Amino acid sequence: MSAVEDASLRSVAKSAPDGGADEASLIYVVGRVNQGIRREMRARLASVDLSVQEYTALSVLRARPGLSNAQLARRSLVAPQSMLETLAKLEARGLAVREVDPGHGRILRARLTPPGRALLAVADPSIRAMQEQLLADVPARDRAIVLRGMVSAMRRLSAGLDA
Amino acid sequence: MSAVEDASLRSVAKSAPDGGADEASLIYVVGRVNQGIRREMRARLASVDLSVQEYTALSVLRARPGLSNAQLARRSLVAPQSMLETLAKLEARGLAVREVDPGHGRILRARLTPPGRALLAVADPSIRAMQEQLLADVPARDRAIVLRGMVSAMRRLSAGLDA
DNA sequence: CCAATTTCAGAGTAACTGATATCG
C-alpha cells in the first residue's frame, strides 16, 4: 500500500506544539532541502565527474578568483583541511591552479584554469535549471525575500551566531 | 593580516554574471547555511551525546509517533538504510522503540520512550535558541515567507523536482 | 508473482580533530 506513505510524505506540519527541529522549523527544513539538493546534484554532476563540493568550489572560484584555501574554507564554513581536500582534487585534475601570493610567500591563491572554466560551463545549465524548479511554486515577489532571508542566516552563522 | 579575509568573509555578492551555484544562488546559500547549522548543532548536542540526525529523528518521532523506518527515510529524503542506522542507535540506547504494526507483521513502527522524550527536552532549548538567532536580522513579517519558501522547495524535491 | 519493508554487508564521501612546518 503506497497510499499510506504517500499521504504522510506529502503532509507537512503547520503547527508543532512541542518545540525543536520538527517539520515546521527552519533548521529541519533547511536540512531536508539540502539533502534533496545534494542528491539531485550528485546525479546531475555524475556525467562530468564532479562532486558537489568540487562543483561548488569551482563556482566560487569563478566568481572570486584568487581566494586562498583558508579563505574558501571560512567562506564555506568548513575547516581548512576539508577544503584542502577538495582543492587538491581540482588541482590534480588541472581544473584549478594555485600560485604563491606575490606579497606573501606562504599564501597560495587559487583560480580556475581554462579546462576548469570549460567543465563548469558544461555542468552549469543543469544546475541552473534545478534552481528554478526549486522555487517554482513560490510567488515571484516572494523569491527575493526567501533568498535574502537565507543569506541573512548565512551571515549570522559566519559571524558566530551570537554577534 | 586578518583584515583581508574579514572583508571577503563578510561580503556577499549581489550579482553573478555567469550562472551556477555562486554566492547569490539559493543552492549555494542553502548549502552554506546547512553546513553552519550542522556545525553549531554538533557543538550544542555534544553534551547530550546526540548526533545531528539522531536529534532530528527524535524530533520527528515526537511530532509523528508511529512512523516506520521507510516512512522516516522518505520524509528525510535519504535511503532507508541510512535512516536505519540512526534508528538502530536510538533503539540501542533506549531512546526509541519499534513495535510490530498490528495490521502488518512486516512493518515496525517507531516511537519515543520516556527517556527519549526526556533527553530531547534537555536538548531542545539550545536548538530553539539557535533558530531564533538565525533569522534575527530578518523582518518579522518576512520570516514566514522564508519558511514557506523553503517548505515549498522541500516539497518539490520530495515530489521529484519535475512534477 | 509483485510491491513494500526490513536488514546485512561493504563502499565511499565528506567532514572533523590533532599535529607540524612556514611565513610575516
Add this chain to the structure above:
DNA sequence: CCGATATCAGTTACTCTGAAATTG
C-alpha cells in the same frame, strides 16, 4: 613569540549501492 597559512595523518559521521529475507 604570535597569528595566519598550509598540509600530513588519522578518525568519525553520514550516506549510498547491492543483495537477501519477509509480508501481504
